[in-house]
Amino acid sequence: MTGTESMVSLFFTLALMVILLYFMIYRPQKKQEKKDAAMRNSLEIGDQVTTIGGVIGRVVAIKDDCFVLETGSDRVKIRFTKTAIGSVEKLNMEGAAASSSKPANSKK
Numbered sequence: 001m002t003g004t005e006s007m008v009s010l011f012f013t014l015a016l017m018v019i020l021l022y023f024m025i026y027r028p029q030k031k032q033e034k035k036d037a038a039m040r041n042s043l044e045i046g047d048q049v050t051t052i053g054g055v056i057g058r059v060v061a062i063k064d065d066c067f068v069l070e071t072g073s074d075r076v077k078i079r080f081t082k083t084a085i086g087s088v089e090k091l092n093m094e095g096a097a098a099s100s101s102k103p104a105n106s107k108k
Contacts, residue, residue, distance in 0.1 A: 040082040043067060046091040051084045 043049070047059045049069060055078065057071035069078050 036085075039088055040085055043082065043085070043088060044091065048089040048091070049085055050087045050089075051080055052086040053084065054086075055080075 043059060043062060045059050045062060048056070049059055049067075050056050051069070055069065055071060057069040057078070059067050060070045060077065061068040065082050066079055067082060069080055070076070071078065
């Protein structure tokens with residue numbers, strides 16, 4: 001009886017460890033991969049991108065799985081694959097349009 005009980009206990013312990021590994025490692029990794037894929041697919045011309053290598057610039061062209069990044073004031077253009085994207089800062093057209101439509105300082 002103790003041999004059977006120890007086998008059942010061992011089985012449940014191993015099953016619990018597998019379930020914990022799933023929820024602590026595999027599931028968060030898949031969630032992050034989906035988030036990264038959505039970020040890559042939402043890339044638009046004019047967005048500011050930081051690559052995983054630390055290059056910062058604005059997107060000037062997008063092709064299937066590549067994009068062209070323009071860096072700095074010297075306007076150097078570098079081609080990267082979309083998997084090299086570390087982070088994306090969206091171009092805020094609404095804020096720019098709202099600030100440009102405000103009237104200049106009016107005098108009373």
